[in-house]
Amino acid sequence: MMREQSDVIVCGGGLAGLTLAYQLRKENPEASVTVVERTTRPLPEACHKVGESSVELGSHYFGEVLGLKDYLQAEHLKKNGLRFLCGDSRGPVAERPEIGPAEFPIVPSYQLDRGKLENDLRAFCEELGVELLEGEHVRAIRLGKDGAPHEVETSAGTLKGRWVVDASGRRRMLSKQLGLRRPSPNASSAAWFRVAERVLLNELVPEGERLWHQRDIDGNRWLSTVHLMGRGYWVWLIPLSTGYTSVGIVADAEHHPFGTFNKPEKALAWLREHEPVLAERLEGRELEDFRLMHDYSYLTERMISADRWACVGEAAAFVDPLYSLGSDFLGMSNCYAARCIGDDLRGTLEADVVEALNETWVRVAEDAARTLSGNGEVFPHGDIFGAKLWWDFFNYWSFMCAHFFQEIWREDAATLRRFLGMQARYYALNSHAQAILEAWGALKPTPFGGRKRFIGLPSFPSTLADQHLSLQEDLDVEGTWAKMESDLAIGQQLVAEILAHALRDLGPETAAELGRRAGLDASWGLPLAGERIDADALPRRQRIEKLPRIARDMERALGRVDPGVPLSELLARALGTGAEAGAEAEARA
Ligand SMILES: Cc1cc2nc3c(=O)[nH]c(=O)nc-3n(C[C@H](O)[C@H](O)[C@H](O)COP(=O)(O)OP(=O)(O)OC[C@H]3O[C@@H](n4cnc5c(N)ncnc54)[C@H](O)[C@@H]3O)c2cc1C
Numbered sequence: 001m002m003r004e005q006s007d008v009i010v011c012g013g014g015l016a017g018l019t020l021a022y023q024l025r026k027e028n029p030e031a032s033v034t035v036v037e038r039t040t041r042p043l044p045e046a047c048h049k050v051g052e053s054s055v056e057l058g059s060h061y062f063g064e065v066l067g068l069k070d071y072l073q074a075e076h077l078k079k080n081g082l083r084f085l086c087g088d089s090r091g092p093v094a095e096r097p098e099i100g101p102a103e104f105p106i107v108p109s110y111q112l113d114r115g116k117l118e119n120d121l122r123a124f125c126e127e128l129g130v131e132l133l134e135g136e137h138v139r140a141i142r143l144g145k146d147g148a149p150h151e152v153e154t155s156a157g158t159l160k161g162r163w164v165v166d167a168s169g170r171r172r173m174l175s176k177q178l179g180l181r182r183p184s185p186n187a188s189s190a191a192w193f194r195v196a197e198r199v200l201l202n203e204l205v206p207e208g209e210r211l212w213h214q215r216d217i218d219g220n221r222w223l224s225t226v227h228l229m230g231r232g233y234w235v236w237l238i239p240l241s242t243g244y245t246s247v248g249i250v251a252d253a254e255h256h257p258f259g260t261f262n263k264p265e266k267a268l269a270w271l272r273e274h275e276p277v278l279a280e281r282l283e284g285r286e287l288e289d290f291r292l293m294h295d296y297s298y299l300t301e302r303m304i305s306a307d308r309w310a311c312v313g314e315a316a317a318f319v320d321p322l323y324s325l326g327s328d329f330l331g332m333s334n335c336y337a338a339r340c341i342g343d344d345l346r347g348t349l350e351a352d353v354v355e356a357l358n359e360t361w362v363r364v365a366e367d368a369a370r371t372l373s374g375n376g377e378v379f380p381h382g383d384i385f386g387a388k389l390w391w392d393f394f395n396y397w398s399f400m401c402a403h404f405f406q407e408i409w410r411e412d413a414a415t416l417r418r419f420l421g422m423q424a425r426y427y428a429l430n431s432h433a434q435a436i437l438e439a440w441g442a443l444k445p446t447p448f449g450g451r452k453r454f455i456g457l458p459s460f461p462s463t464l465a466d467q468h469l470s471l472q473e474d475l476d477v478e479g480t481w482a483k484m485e486s487d488l489a490i491g492q493q494l495v496a497e498i499l500a501h502a503l504r505d506l507g508p509e510t511a512a513e514l515g516r517r518a519g520l521d522a523s524w525g526l527p528l529a530g531e532r533i534d535a536d537a538l539p540r541r542q543r544i545e546k547l548p549r550i551a552r553d554m555e556r557a558l559g560r561v562d563p564g565v566p567l568s569e570l571l572a573r574a575l576g577t578g579a580e581a582g583a584e585a586e587a588r589a
Pocket residue numbers: 011012013014015016017036037038039049050051052053054058136137138139167168169170171190248293296312313314315321324325326327328330
């Protein structure tokens with residue numbers, strides 16, 4: 001018999017809906033939770049849904065918050081981080097700058113087989129007492145006012161719930177009803193498919209390239225999510241536990257019209273043109289489960305409301321697949337919803353908490369959209385993209401992951417607001433970093449920069465590696481705050497070093513244009529002045545000793561170009577304050 005009234009009705013039993021239902025029952029054993037899902041088991045393994053690669057935050061959610069670590073390690077593939085190959089996509093793979101982990105990352109993440117995972121999650125939910133209505137459609141959601149229960153009209157009848165959660169993925173039932181969608185600056189599309197065999201990165205490089213193969217110390221390169229980067233696009237290769245490989249093309253509309261890869265034969269032709277080595281490896285293979293998503297990115301105005309509703313997973317927003325953040329946003333939305341629902345069921349829910357969590361989530365998504373859009377000119381350059389990865393991962397581990405891992409989202413409204421202030425400071429710094437990187441990419445004179453080299457992500461030992469390992473620390477609120485403060489100061493140095501790398505790489509003729517394009521301003525307060533600038537003019541050995549640690553780490557990882565002009569001069573030109581810049585401005589006037 002179907003229950004007519006539940007504490008929580010979850011509309012949609014995909015990854016977000018199932019994990020939320022599981023979490024709710026785990027954290028609130030008294031709560032009645034109903035999931036309405038239109039599909040029935042068995043879901044096809046290997047060829048189910050897109051979204052197989054997870055990174056630290058999402059993995060922490062599945063493994064630690066939900067307690068599924070043993071299951072994930074036994075039934076899915078432990079992942080060897082993210083691996084990127086930039087450079088000449090039409091040339092030999094061994095010649096392309098490679099950026100990725102040198103060894104298996106200590107903080108775990110997984111390659112998820114989505115069909116298998118969702119089959120298993122349905123069973124786990126049932127074991128925990130979730131009511132799972134499979135093969136039933138949600139037709140309408142009517143929100144109750146003034147504490148009245150919400151009504152969910154389904155193919156099985158009308159259900160009442162104190163809370164209603166939209167987990168219908170891109171159907172976005174509530175978001176459409178309430179007009180919550182906000183446009184994303186990211187105009188990209190994707191096509192993906194699976195092949196019924198392992199397609200290994202190592203197979204794309206001849207065995208004779210011994211040094212390249214020897215870099216794969218543990219033989220684990222294939223367990224990475226591989227990204228083949230080119231102008232305005234990237235291609236993913238994800239191994240799955242069922243022996244399949246997921247392959248996807250992601251491209252921005254500016255460089256690659258959707259119509260050039262939106263059919264299996266066109267996608268193969270597109271690969272032959274842009275990634276010929278991979279295309280040759282795929283020749284003659286059947287492309288199973290070919291799927292498309294045009295203009296996939298969207299943001300939202302609201303993820304959760306004190307009026308007892310929430311949108312989780314893709315029903316809220318989806319930014320971009322580049323760093324596999326889909327499960328991260330899903331985990332964050334689920335935790336914020338589970339926290340508010342739990343508080344409400346205990347009679348302790350505060351509207352201020354809901355608002356602060358909502359703002360945190362919406363802003364994290366906006367910040368990610370800033371990070372993940374406008375990179376078309378950055379992707380092919382190993383040096384620029386390498387610098388971007390240094391900053392993006394430092395930023396990700398320092399704020400977004402720390403906020404989640406240290407469970408700041410369980411704190412009171414005042415603490416959540418305080419951390420929103422910190423988030424705004426990270427956001428501002430991120431905007432500056434992305435502006436410099438975009439300008440650098442746009443002004444780079446060569447088609448693809450970066451020498452044939454390996455860049456550790458993170459490289460050991462380094463500030464970035466410390467940052468990654470610090471995810472394992474257990475900090476209280478004040479400890480987390482103090483760490484974020486100190487990380488922000490290091491982050492400012494890191495962004496200043498990116499500016500220094502860009503200026504040296506582009507040289508004196510382009511410095512002023514870099515400054516103009518990036519909107520560089522002394523008010524950014526980047527610590528590229530005083531001792532740091534003086535250190536740059538010292539003889540080599542003394543210079544190295546005087547540089548901040550992050551500068552040394554980045555030069556070791558990314559290399560250093562010497563344009564023969566002091567950094568102080570390049571910076572003055574970029575800021576429009578140098579003698580030559582002044583003369584230029586006068587001449588223009
Ligand atoms: C190109 C691309 C690549 C991606 N790659 C990654 C990646 O590598 N890693 C990652 O973490 N994320 C990735 N994502 C995001 C990933 O797809 C999402 O994180 C995840 O699938 C979202 O899960 P969900 O439960 O919100 O939505 P879904 O998995 O779509 O689940 C929604 C569920 O709702 C059900 N439903 C819909 N309407 C109704 C209805 N009316 N009644 C009943 N049931 C209904 C559906 O049947 C479905 O089961 C990618 C996304 C894209 C577009």
